[in-house]
Amino acid sequence: MTRENETLEYFEHITIDGDRWDLLAYDYYNDAKKMNIIIKANPEVLLKPVIAAGVKLRIPVIKIENPVSGGLPPWKLLNQ
Numbered sequence: 001m002t003r004e005n006e007t008l009e010y011f012e013h014i015t016i017d018g019d020r021w022d023l024l025a026y027d028y029y030n031d032a033k034k035m036n037i038i039i040k041a042n043p044e045v046l047l048k049p050v051i052a053a054g055v056k057l058r059i060p061v062i063k064i065e066n067p068v069s070g071g072l073p074p075w076k077l078l079n080q
Contacts, residue, residue: 010041011059015051028059037062 013024025035039047041058051057 010061013057013059015053015055015057017053019051019053020049021051024057024059029062034062 011028013028021035021039022032024038026032029037037060038057039045041060045051045055045057
């Protein structure tokens with residue numbers, strides 16, 4: 001995974017052999033199901049399961065909630 005340039009809105013990712021939408025979503029968001037966020041941010045990229053190497057993608061920066069906390073307040077996390 002290459003994170004060359006980072007802005008407040010997105011990362012730029014240059015694909016390598018074997019990159020797939022779901023794997024990128026897992027790498028960046030820890031959730032393969034969020035691949036549609038990446039697909040929508042890159043409408044000019046041909047939609048195939050495996051992305052060609054050397055393609056520059058925009059990976060939107062999103063807020064990811066801590067799945068362990070489940071949105072609990074900090075004082076309730078101490079007892080888990």
